[in-house]
Amino acid sequence: MKIGIMGAMIEEIEPILSNLDNHPPFSSLDYILQNLNQLRVHNIANNRYFEAKYKGCDLVVAYSKIGKVYASLTASVLIQHFNIDYLLFSGVAGALREDLKIGDLICATKLCQHDLDITAFGHPYGYVPEGKIFIEASKELILTAKEVAKEKKVELKEGIIATGDQFIADPKRKEWIRKTFNADAIEMEGAAVAVVCDAFDIPFFILRSISDSANDEAAFDFDEFLKHSSQRSAKFIISMVDKIIDERG
Ligand code: SAH
Secondary structure, eight states, X not given: XXXXXXXXXXXXXXXXXXXXXXXXXXXXXXXXXXXXXXXXEEEETTEEEEEEEETTEEEEEEEOOSSHHHHHHHHHHHHHTTOOSEEEEEEEEEEOSTTOOTTXXXXXXXXXXXXXXXGGGTOOTTOOTTSOSOEEOOHHHHHHHHHXXXXXXXXXXXXXXXXXXXXXXXXXXXXHHHHHHOOSEEESSHHHHHHHHHHHTOOEEEEEEEEEOSSTTHHHHHHHHHHHHHHHHHHHHHHHHXXXXXXXX
16 A cells, blocks of 8 residues: 655645654754655655655655645656555645634545636636536545544544635635635645546545634744644644554555
8 A cells, every 4th residue: 555645845744754754753854864764765857755664554755845736746746656545635724714723623525726717708616627616535534534533632624625826815815715615724735636636536635734814914824833733734644644554554
């Protein structure tokens, strides 16, 4: 079995790699690479992919860079080059819903692209011919996540995640996305990963820890909470990997 773990930014995958390779929990990628133990690094299409053995299972960890295009590229490489069986995404997101507070964990039930717009031709927002407005994440992996949450006694929320190539820090745009797609959280990669995994029929799971509320303070909050929220998400993803290995390894 091979599991792909993806983030968009270096800060999102550092806590995953440091957990896997027995480094101090908050070590930087430079530190991890200098003290490389069981990681193999591959350079493909201007990105690094970190291959590791973990509890007898093969893992490939990668960060894509920010946005839908880079996320699609990384998801495609994980699937086509590395032949992963599952894709787990770990990262941060802005909250669209009132009850989602900074640090909270939310997994996507389904995802959409809020900036995909050919409405001039009479189509709904987020739709292109032969595509889908919403793509559902793997129900099986969501079930696994719920079991992990119960066992670890952490709260895991669920909801619709809207993705687009924009950092949302604007109450008006936030409200529009919330209303148009009934979305709960906002980020810049999830739906791209969903489209690729859906096309290749690879079960995927998108987890985000809230870093900001997509409002006027979003940029400030993001910088303040990126590290902490990334670590929360990474910790949960590692527990999910443990569970997947226990159940299916
Ligand atoms: N500070 C970074 C840019 C971060 S962009 C820099 O200067 O390089 C925001 C990243 O976090 C994206 O990967 C996105 O998926 C997620 N994200 C968090 N809050 C978001 C928000 N309010 N709107 C859109 N994406 C958000």
